Amino acid sequence: MELLIKNGAVFDPKNGIAGDKTDISIKDGKIVDKVSTKASVIDAGGRLVMPGGVDAHSHIAGAKVNVGRIMRPEDTRSGIKPRTKLTRPCTGYTVPNVYAMGYRYAQMGYTTVFEAAQAIMKARHTHEELEEIPIIDKGALTLFGSNWPTMDFVREKDMDKLAAYVAWGLLASRGFGVKVVNPGGGEMWGYGKNVSGLDDVVPNFDVTPRDIIISLMKVNEMLGLPHSLHLHCNNLGKPGNYRTTLATLELAKQVKPSKDRQVMHVTHIAFNAMGGTNWMDFESKADEIANFLNNSENITTDMGQVIFGSATSMTADGPWQYTLSKLVHGKWSNGDVELEDASGVVPVTYYRQAISHAAMWASGLELALLTKDPYKVLLTTDHPNGGPFVNYSEVIALLMSSKKRQEEIKTLPPVFNERTKLPGINRELDFNEIAIMTRAGSSKVLGLLETKGHLGAGADGDVAIYDIKPDQIDPSVEHVKIKSAFSSAAYTIKGGEVVVKDGQITATPMGRTFWVDASVPGEHTEVMMKDIRNKFKNYYSIGLANYMVQDAYLTHPKVVKAGVVPVEVS
Amino acid sequence: MQTVTIKPKKEIKISVEAENISPDKFAGKSEKDIQSLEAYLGNHKTTLGELFSIKVEGRGAAADTKIVMEGNFSRVKRIGEGMSAGLIMIKGNVDMHLGTKMSGGKITLSGNADSWAGREMKGGELIIEGSAGYYLGAGYRGETCGMRGGKITVMGSALDFLGEHMCGGEIIVKGNAGILAGISNNGGKIVIEGNTSRPGSEMAKGTIIINGAVAEMMPVFKLEGTEAVDGVTYKKYTGDVIVGGKGVLYVK
Ligand SMILES: [Zn+2]
Numbered sequence: 001m002e003l004l005i006k007n008g009a010v011f012d013p014k015n016g017i018a019g020d021k022t023d024i025s026i027k028d029g030k031i032v033d034k035v036s037t038k039a040s041v042i043d044a045g046g047r048l049v050m051p052g053g054v055d056a057h058s059h060i061a062g063a064k065v066n067v068g069r070i071m072r073p074e075d076t077r078s079g080i081k082p083r084t085k086l087t088r089p090c091t092g093y094t095v096p097n098v099y100a101m102g103y104r105y106a107q108m109g110y111t112t113v114f115e116a117a118q119a120i121m122k123a124r125h126t127h128e129e130l131e132e133i134p135i136i137d138k139g140a141l142t143l144f145g146s147n148w149p150t151m152d153f154v155r156e157k158d159m160d161k162l163a164a165y166v167a168w169g170l171l172a173s174r175g176f177g178v179k180v181v182n183p184g185g186g187e188m189w190g191y192g193k194n195v196s197g198l199d200d201v202v203p204n205f206d207v208t209p210r211d212i213i214i215s216l217m218k219v220n221e222m223l224g225l226p227h228s229l230h231l232h233c234n235n236l237g238k239p240g241n242y243r244t245t246l247a248t249l250e251l252a253k254q255v256k257p258s259k260d261r262q263v264m265h266v267t268h269i270a271f272n273a274m275g276g277t278n279w280m281d282f283e284s285k286a287d288e289i290a291n292f293l294n295n296s297e298n299i300t301t302d303m304g305q306v307i308f309g310s311a312t313s314m315t316a317d318g319p320w321q322y323t324l325s326k327l328v329h330g331k332w333s334n335g336d337v338e339l340e341d342a343s344g345v346v347p348v349t350y351y352r353q354a355i356s357h358a359a360m361w362a363s364g365l366e367l368a369l370l371t372k373d374p375y376k377v378l379l380t381t382d383h384p385n386g387g388p389f390v391n392y393s394e395v396i397a398l399l400m401s402s403k404k405r406q407e408e409i410k411t412l413p414p415v416f417n418e419r420t421k422l423p424g425i426n427r428e429l430d431f432n433e434i435a436i437m438t439r440a441g442s443s444k445v446l447g448l449l450e451t452k453g454h455l456g457a458g459a460d461g462d463v464a465i466y467d468i469k470p471d472q473i474d475p476s477v478e479h480v481k482i483k484s485a486f487s488s489a490a491y492t493i494k495g496g497e498v499v500v501k502d503g504q505i506t507a508t509p510m511g512r513t514f515w516v517d518a519s520v521p522g523e524h525t526e527v528m529m530k531d532i533r534n535k536f537k538n539y540y541s542i543g544l545a546n547y548m549v550q551d552a553y554l555t556h557p558k559v560v561k562a563g564v565v566p567v568e569v570s
Numbered sequence: 571m572q573t574v575t576i577k578p579k580k581e582i583k584i585s586v587e588a589e590n591i592s593p594d595k596f597a598g599k600s601e602k603d604i605q606s607l608e609a610y611l612g613n614h615k616t617t618l619g620e621l622f623s624i625k626v627e628g629r630g631a632a633a634d635t636k637i638v639m640e641g642n643f644s645r646v647k648r649i650g651e652g653m654s655a656g657l658i659m660i661k662g663n664v665d666m667h668l669g670t671k672m673s674g675g676k677i678t679l680s681g682n683a684d685s686w687a688g689r690e691m692k693g694g695e696l697i698i699e700g701s702a703g704y705y706l707g708a709g710y711r712g713e714t715c716g717m718r719g720g721k722i723t724v725m726g727s728a729l730d731f732l733g734e735h736m737c738g739g740e741i742i743v744k745g746n747a748g749i750l751a752g753i754s755n756n757g758g759k760i761v762i763e764g765n766t767s768r769p770g771s772e773m774a775k776g777t778i779i780i781n782g783a784v785a786e787m788m789p790v791f792k793l794e795g796t797e798a799v800d801g802v803t804y805k806k807y808t809g810d811v812i813v814g815g816k817g818v819l820y821v822k
Contacts, residue, residue, distance in 0.1 A: 074712035330714075 002027050002039035003496050005463060008049030009470045011435040014443075014454035018432045019470050024049065026461035029495035033457050042491060042498075046469045050435050052111030052462030052494065053392075054442040054453050057230075057267050057302050058383040060101045061115045061129035061140065063122040064314040067333050067345045068095040068384070072312060075347075087505050088134075094312040094347075094384040102134035102511075104390055106500050109464025109489035111511075112443075112452055115140040116179060116230065116267065116382075117316055119337040120147075120547070121540075123173035127553040130513050135499050137452075137460075137558070139514035141230050142175030143316055145212055146186030148339040148539070149531060151205040154215045160520075163219045163564060164528040167518040170225075174515040174549045174557070177227035177446075178220050181316035182234050183212040186341035194319035195234055198247055209234050213251055213264075221258040223518045224562045226447025228257065228300075230265045237320050239276040242285035245269070249292055252299045261300075261447055268304025268382035270364035279327075282356045283419040286363035290370035293377070300445050301371075302378035305364035305395045306357065307387025308350045314385065318342025339539055350387070355419060358412045360386075362420035368399055369427045374436040378445060392438070393486035399429040399437075401479035428476050448514075461496035464489050512558040519563035572597065572630035574604065576622045578641045584612040585665060586621060589648040593635035593656025593675060601626040632656045632675070644684070650677050653694070666703070669696045672720065682726070691739060693720040701726030701745065709735035717741070717758060733760045736776060752778045755817065773810045773817030784821050791819055 005024040010017050025035040059065055069076070072095055079100060081090040090100035105113055118126040118140045126140050144150050144166060153162040166178060184195045184202040195202065198210040217229045233248050235241040245266065252264040266272070275285040293299060313324055318334060321344020325332030328348050335343035350357040364386065371377045379396070383389040397404055402425070409416060409423055417423050429437075443453025451460045467490040468481060475482045488503035499507045536544045551557070574596050587610040596604055604626060605619025618624060633655040643649070644663040651667065654674040663681035670689040678697045685703035688696045690710060702724045708731060709716030716735035727745030736755040743751075746764035754772040760779070762769070767785035770778050779799060791807035797820070798804070804820035 072712050074710055077710065 001029075001496055002035040003461070003493065003498075004035050004039040004041045005049060005465070005493075006041055006043050007046055008044035008465065009046055010049045010455065011431045011470075012051060012455040013432055013436045013440040014449060015456045017455070021046070022049075024455055024463060026463070026493070026496040029461050031455055031457055031459040031461055042465070044465050046471070047490060048431065048466040048468050048470050048485070049455075050109070050431075050464050050466070051439045051453050051455050051459070052464055052492065053105070053109050053438050054446070054448070055105070055110060055113040055380065055389065055438075056265075056378055056442040056446050057116040057304075057380045058113050058389055059116060059314055059385070060113055060133065060138070060383070061098070062118050062126035064117070064316075064335070064343050064345055065095060065129070066125070067335065068312045068314050068347075069097070071331055071333055071345055072347055075310070075312070086508060093390075094310055094388050096388075098129050098132040099134060102136050102508075103505050106135040106492050106494065106505065107488055107503055108390070108392060108486065109466065109492050109500075110136065111460075111462035111464075111492065111494045112137040112448075114138065114176065114446065114514075117141060117143055117181060118173055118175065119143050119316070119340045119343075120169050120173040120175075121337050121340055121542075123175065123549050124553060127174060127513070127549055131553065131555060133511070134508040135494055135505075135511055137462075137511040137514065139176035140173070141177045141179035141227070142169055142173045143179050143181060143341050144169060144216060145180030145183035146316075146341045148187075148205075148535060149528075150212065150216070151184075151187065151202060151207050152531065153528075154207045154211050155205055157215075159215065159219055159222065160524045161528045161531070162215055163222045164520045164524040165532070166216070166219050167223060167520045168525060168528065168532070170516050170518060172548045174513070174554055176514050176516050176560070177225055177230055178216055179230045179232075180213065180216055181232040181341065182236060182320065183209040185209075185234060185319055186316055189318035189322075189342040190336065197234060197244055198251075210251065213248065214254055217251070217255045217263055221255055221263060222564055223520070224258045224564070225516055225518060226259070226560050226562065227445070228262045228265050228447075230267060232267055232315065232317060233272045236271050236315075236317055237274075237324060239274050239278050239282050241272055241274050242288055245272040245289060246292055249289075249296070249299055252296070257298055259447060261444055263298045265300045265302070265445055267302050268380065268385065269301045269367045269377075270304040270306055270360050270386060271382075273363045273367065274360075279356050282359055284359045284363035284366055284421070286366035287370050287421050290367055293371045294373075300376050300378065300441075301367065302380040302382070303364035303368055303395070304380055304382035304386045306350050306361040307381055307391040307394065308352050308357070308361065309387065310347070310349050311387045312345065312347050312384045314343075314345045316341045316343045318344045320344070321346050324348065338541060339535060352411055353413060355413050355415055358416050359419045362416070362422040364395075365398055365405065366420060366422055366425065368429070368437070369425045370421070374429070374433040375441045375444060377437060378442045379434070379437040390487070393483045396434055396438075396486045397475075397479040397483040399434065400475040400482055401477070402426050402428050403476055404479040431470055431475075461493060463491070463493040465491040465493075510556050512556045513554045514558045514560060515554070516560045516562050519561070521564065571628050572635045573627045574635065574637045575625040575627075576618075576637065576639045578643065579621060579623055581642065582611075582621065582645045584645065586611050586646045587648055588618070588646045589651040590618060591637065591639075591646075591649045591658070592651060592653040593632040593637060593658065594653050596626075596637065597632040597635045597656070598629055599626075650675075653677075663700070668698075669694075672696070685729070688717060688720070688722045688741075690715070691717045691720045691722065693739075695720060696722045698722070698724045698726070702728040702732070702743075704729040704731055704748070705734055706732040706743075707736060707739070707741045708733065715756070727764060733758065736760070746782065752776060752817075770817055770819050771810060772813055772815070773819070774813055774815045775817055777818045777820070779804070779820040781822060787821070
């Protein structure tokens, strides 16, 4: 099957193409240099062409997403779309059903999305949902930050064992990378407590969040995993937490990356860039984080942009979810994953008139606008924590138009101007920078830039065409058009197949699930498994044989190989 | 003035979704137009005209539209949904969701209403001469606000969870009420003339007056002494203390 996309204004940052009229050829699902005259042709007619969107942090599948659905029948009242001959029925806004996840991402021109947190023990549920999400390629990051084996091996300073555990955990969960959420906090929450910074000692394990982060970073690079450590910082959601965030970012200097990417990805900064001492004197300190990023290498972040309106907060950060539920006087679900982590789900509404919400809204934008290199800040809403992913077009419009930002600021409390730097920021991102934050950058962060996020030969045939002509539009002024174009792609092409035309689903192929098979020396695995078997014998409520996700759960797997390599530690 | 008379053509055994029976939907429409309005019989799409004989006299705006319904409507749901004006007079029984989300106008029902009558009601008046089922004037599952305004009067009794998540408006039950009236309410007024049990749990705001016997009180209310309301002396309780509630419960 061949496809030729002619006359597109192509933005392909990896290959240095910024708006040039370039033809894109696809054969058998991959971008190629040339196709034959038999290829079907799409005439882009000067419209914006980008690689298919890639989201490195979203919550689209698994236990907590489903708890969100169960807790929020009222969310299901919106977004209802009956089935058609081609598509299954859709429901929901912050916690859509599985089908809507795939369709809505594809309709925005996205073709690859990673679920940002699965406990190993709950991984089977994650994959059951991923198997039902149509069109997009996907994968899931696996939680390691509060797991008992992790903390044991960190205390023993046995990096070989820890590496073997991470490799085995990725296999057990068919996971793609190492996610760490409020390290140590998940364990402390079992006692109704939390860690308050990098150097609190986790009882019974005698390790600190600092030890956990550094050790997992080292092991991540020892294994040469495609993605780096993916970190949700300690103290998330607490006024004044930007100091913890900065101290955490410093840790990245202690480990050298094994590949051409960061060693640490710190996620949803809007929740980690808070100044002040309480919710009254709360202010955004995203400028300090951006300043740090501008003066350091090997660290990336994502925005975690807040969207005013309904959201559903869901995270393995159990203690934070309890605090949040008390703050909003709302519904609260609490979860404990045996030896692995905590979790919680809390529906929230972000109000323009609440200065803390307005300042959080500002901090995601500040981070993106004050950080010079767009490869360091990905566009996310930490769906559905900051807001549903269907609002990415709103975020793009805000980033591209200072005029739109000023219009929004007018609707916020006057004190907003004292609590954030946003009103004084004039920078407007261009299409190339947006393509980095939503395509090339996220692919690089995930370690998938070879085949994702670009349009050079060998890349996956994933392309988005948007109904705007870059040389005929002033995004600063015409931000309404920008938003509407990015919310509904003119074409989305997945693996060379047109899956969306004029915002409507035209085909529903099944995407692949990426997971990482990391090899370690057999003797390391043997030693590690002795400990693991003990844990199952003494503590886990299920048997080891029932723990592993079987191949049957991944009908379209894409295995990425990795393995132990020497790591330089300074 | 527009008068629309509706009667079932034959016995309806499967539930009918009849949200189109409303003065707002009928106003200014001809008999034919009203007959062709959509309705669902189970999962089968049909029209009001297929299910009911419909007669129209005169023309008028919603406020001048009177709908008279005669017969057995005990499988007909969502009558008067979202109506903002006009009058619906029903002689018979109805299924669930009578007058849900109504914001104005008036519904009178001579018989019984099944559950969820007046759900998320914002205004207007709903009079049930028979009895009401569960969740009278309550909220949709998961929402934080049920009834926000308007008035519901039930001459008979009501089952459990009436006024659940109520945020405003008034509910009067002349007979008895089931358990947990006003559960999780955050405003509004509930008057129960008959007997009930365990009223007002998780109550944050609002007032509940009970003139009959209370079989059992939830242990989350604080007795504040006695107080007279309209010349009647009650024991006054506040709570629910667990949620820091400022609700008031008057019990004889
Ligand atoms: Zn997240």
